[in-house]
Structures are given as structure tokens and as C-alpha cells.
Amino acid sequence: MKAVLKVGGILLLASSLLAQTTAPTKKTARKAVSTSAADIQALKEAVAAQQQQIQTLQQQLQQTNQQLQQSSQQYQTTQQQLQQAQQAASDAQQKATALESSVAQKDSVDKLNAQYADIQTTLTNNAVSAQDEQKRMTGLENTLGRFRWTGDVRIRGEDFFQSYSGCPNCADRNRVRVRVRFGFEGKLNDDFIAGVALATGSLGDPTTTNETFTNNFDRKTIGLDKGYITYNPVAHKWLSLTGGKFAYLWQRTQITGDPDTNPEGFDIKLNKDFSSVPVIKNANIQFMQLFYNEANGTGGLFHGHDSYAVGGQIGGRLQLTKWWSMTPSFLVLNWRLPDAILNSSFFSTQQATTSNINILLPGTTTVAQFPITGEGPGCAASSGGLQPSQACIFSANGMTNSTYADSAGHMHFLSDFLYADVILNNTFKTKWSRLPINLLAEYEDNLGASKHPFDFTVKGAVALPGAAVNTNLGSQSHVYYADISIGQQKNRGDIQVGYAWLRHEQDATIASFNESDQRAPSNILQHRVYALWRIRQNTTAAVTWWHGRTLDPFLQNAALAPSLQVSDPTKAHYLAPGQTEPWLNRFQFDLIYTF
């Protein structure tokens, strides 16, 4: 290409040179013909000068051509370089574009990676943190989970109505009460459980934990309600040993102990479940020893012997049909030296004035009295039949058992107390799972009861109690009890409605520990109608109507309506033989919160 351009350039210059030399020659010849030698000479010089100029111009032209060629070459080279540069630039641009694109993508990917890494790190940290937190929480839960909080709060409105024609002081009674119980069970290892509970209520009355809204907003008493340890080894689940102050561990009803009472002592239970036996699903036997009076030294009323109850119960669970299950039990409980109850200290009666049988005024049967401090039910008293020295018997709901004073002024029960108690607790399923029918039947007999009750007309000390009994009547040793209801109290919305009937003879059980809400501890005929509604899972509303009267008002220590008396027909408010005490109606409206 370059060679072609060079050849072209030379030919062009050569042709232009030939053209310029020919034309001046023709002009010079025409002038020589007409002019002189001087003119010719001048012309020659002029021609020479022109030729010189032409040569100069040719040289300049050649130089210019050369420069042009060089410029052309340079242009071509530059053009090529430019093209190459453009191509390179284009390539570079493409590459740059591609690079930019890839860089942008890479940036995005990098960003995503970074974000992903951040998220991963955060998640990992969170997971680790959560795991740590979970471990801490689990540890905390495990620690706290070893303790189970228990307790309840109950608010009760209560009304009493009992009257008869001409009664001078049969005023209705209304009161509001609160009961608070709070405690926990700790399971620090698999084999042992320990429990502690506090409860409101008079310290001197084990049959109730209620506090009445009275006494000028004073603070209410709180005492130790329970404190026990149970050994129930995982390796021997059939064995359970309990010691301390604990809730009843055997099957019982209000007949043999108020639900608020927590006995003290020891209990051994042997328990076995049967899954493959047709009818018998469980069998158990247990033994209990309950201490209720510790004697110090070798002297005193009982020569240093302690008072306690010892006994045993055999029970089980029977699945008699698909819809009928029964929990039967048979209890034998012997109360040793129960007279200690009748000679309890001021501390246990928590009375406001002294009237202890050990402090009789000289030469009389009148009890010396002086004020002492103490909150509590005070001495049990009755409107009829009590001997003067019995003014301070430990029985918060009244002492209705037969008692007598010996020649030394010491109080004694007429009967011994050896309980034989049979309970058949039945549940019948219905087609409504939340409405089972419950039927509890109980028969209790005090095998240690006197063959005849005390003659209530006998006053003062008795040297031979067997000679001061009413032989027209038989042993007052039996309890008959039935409680039927429909429904249950397990889940929110559950309802239960029931009726209970009780005939409790005078010396069937010790009056000091029986149900405190019924008409009297013993010697009563009692009806009870009740209804419960589980408003929330932890809250129950209940209403109970107690309708009861004394069974035989002509027995010693019988509880009688205000001012009624059976000893002197000449005086007012005499209850003649054949007449009965007016019914006492007691209504209770409860709201119970449990946790």
C-alpha cells in the first residue's frame, strides 16, 4: 500500500514539472524576434532566475511531497493506530463494560455474602446465645421445678339461723372469713420430698384455718400448718415413709377428722398397682402413729406416758365394671390416753381467761379464773350438762363426748376410743364424662365406747363412772354417713351438686378433732346440701347449706340452742322428753382460689 502511494506521488510531481518547463520556452522565442540583445540578455537572466525559482519551487514541492507522503504515512499509521486504538478501546470498553457488569455483580454477591455472613454470624450468635439462655433457663427451671408451690385463698360469707318460740337470744349471726394457706413441696432428689406450709387461723384450734373479719382490722395469725419429709424411693416406688406434720395420707372423711386438721407423727404406706389383674387395680396398706400430747418426766396425770394414736388402714381400688370403680378402705385407729385432751394447757386452748380444772377454788368445784392473753376459741363450753370443772376442755367446736371428773378433779372420757371405720367410695361414669355420679358410704364404730352413755343428771366428781350411766340406752358409738353427688371439680366449667346425710352418735369419735362446721362434733343428725362451680381453672365458687340438730338432747354435754335446758322442767325454755332441738341452719358462700 505504501509503495503504491509512493509511485503515485512521484508520477504526479513529474507531470506537474513537465508542464511548467514547456510554457515559458514558447514565450521567450516570440520576444527575441522583436527585441534587442540587451533585452535578450535580460530575458535570459530573467529566465535563469525563473528557472532557479522553479528549481527552488520543485525542491520545495519535492519536500512538500515528501512531507505529504510522510504525513500520509503518518496519517495512515495514525489511522491504523487509531483504528487499533478504537478497537482496543472498544474491546476495552466491552471488557470494561463486561468488567463493570461482573464487578457490579461481584459487588452484589460480595455484599450478599457479607450480609449472609453477618446474618449467619448473628444467627449463630443468637443460636448460641439462645442455647446459653435456654441452658440457663433450663437450669433455673430445673431448680425451681424442684419446688411446687401450693396453697389457696378462700373468702367465705357465713350465716347462722337457729330459733324457737320464745327464744330470748336466738339472734341470727353473720360473718365474713378468710382463709389463706401457702406452702411448697421441694423435690431435691428422686427419693425425698419435703413440704412446708403456713396457714391462717387460731393457733389453738387445729380444726379451722379461718380468720373472721373482726377485731378492728388486726393482723391475722399465721402458723405452721405443715412440715414434713416423705421418703418415696424410685427404686421402691411401692414404699412411702412420711414424718412430720402432714395432711391425711389415708382415706378418711369429716367423721374422723376435720379437713383443716393436719396430724403429726409418722406414716408408712405400702402401695401396689395392678395393670393386668381384672378387678383389683391397686392394693395398699399403711400404718400411722400420731402424737398429740407429750408428757414430761414420770409424774403428772399419766405418770410420764405420752398420748398418741396408732393404727392402720388397708385399702385399694377396684374396677368392678367399665363404669363403676370403687375405693374401699378399712381403718383401725386406737387413741392412747385421750384424757390428755381434757386436761390441755392454756396454750393449747388459747383462751382469754384461765379456767383450768387443775386450779379449783379450795373446797369447791368452781374453777379459778384470771385473765391471760391469747387468741383462740377459748374453752369449750356447753349450755347444758357440763360440770363446772369442764369449763376449759380443748374442743373448739364444743365437747360433746361423755366425760366425768374423778375425786381429784381430773377430767376423763367415759369411753375409750378405738375407731373401726369402713369407707366405700364409689364413682359411676355416665355418658357425660364431666358428670360422674359419686357415692360415698361410711360406717364407723368406736370399739372402745362405753356400753351405756353417762347419766346427764349426775353432777360433780364421780368415783365409779360405770355406776353413773344410763342403762336404758345402748352404746353411743356409731356413725352412719352417706354423700351422693353428681359432677366433679377438675376442669374449668365443672359443676358438682350433692347431698350428704350424717348420724353421728355421742362417743363414736373424739369431739375435739371432728368437722368443725357441722352442728356439733358428735351426737348430731346432720344434712348438707352443696353445689360447686369451677369458674376458672384455679377458682371455685361453692355454696353449702348445713341443716342439723342435736341427735339426743338428753345426753350429757349435748349441744343445745341458746337458753334451752333439759334438766329442770320448772324453769323456762325446758326441752321436754320427746322434743328435739330446733334445727340450726348454716349457709356458707365460698370463693376459693387454688394454686
Place this chain on the structure above:
Amino acid sequence: MRRGLLIALFLVGMSKGAHAVESGELTMTIVSAEQKTHDRVVAWVNDTPIYQPDVYFHVAVRSGESVFEAEYEPVSQWETLPVFWKPGVEVQGRIRGHSLFLKRPNGVEIRFVILKRTAVAAKKKH
């Protein structure tokens, strides 16, 4: 002498079964896992009990030629039985004495109390 002998026999009897049997971590197969409740009396209204249903987990797991039935009482009401524990699912666990430790999916162990051990062959006969 006789009393001492009786006490010794009693203690020997008590210690029997209390021997710790320890295993390393094993792969166990869930035979059954259920959440159940048993009723606990929290208060009485006279002779009428007020119940509180207490939740517990009952599992049966197979390990080797044995099936272990065990129970666990959750420490809080928010603790639930792992939903992944279905029959046939394998879990990591270990046995120590009368305790069966099963790992939850999150790695936390639950300690069950073993109630019953049955040989698989005996189980199949049932």
C-alpha cells in the same frame, strides 16, 4: 442380734435395685410418647375434693433388646413433649440407674424416671 440381722436384711433389701447402671450415649427408638395428666387434690370443700390436673410425659423407648417405660413431670406448664417424638423416631439417650436421659431436638436432656424394663421378646408375646 436378731434385730441387727433384721436391720441388715432390710438395708440389703433396700439397696437392691438401687445399684446404678450407667450407659454411654445410645441411639434409642421411640416406641410411644404421650402427654398425660393425673389428678392431684389441691383442696377440700368438706369431703369434696378439688382436683388439679398435673401434666406428665410417658415414654417407651427401645434400646437394644430392652424397652424402657419412663415418666417425667415437666418443670413448667410451658414445657411440652417434643413433637418429633413419634413411634419409630430415633433419639439419643443414656441410662443411669433409674434415670433415662433423652435428648430433645435442641440438645437439652430430659431426665425420665424408669418405671419398667421389658425384654423385647417378652414385649412381643403380649
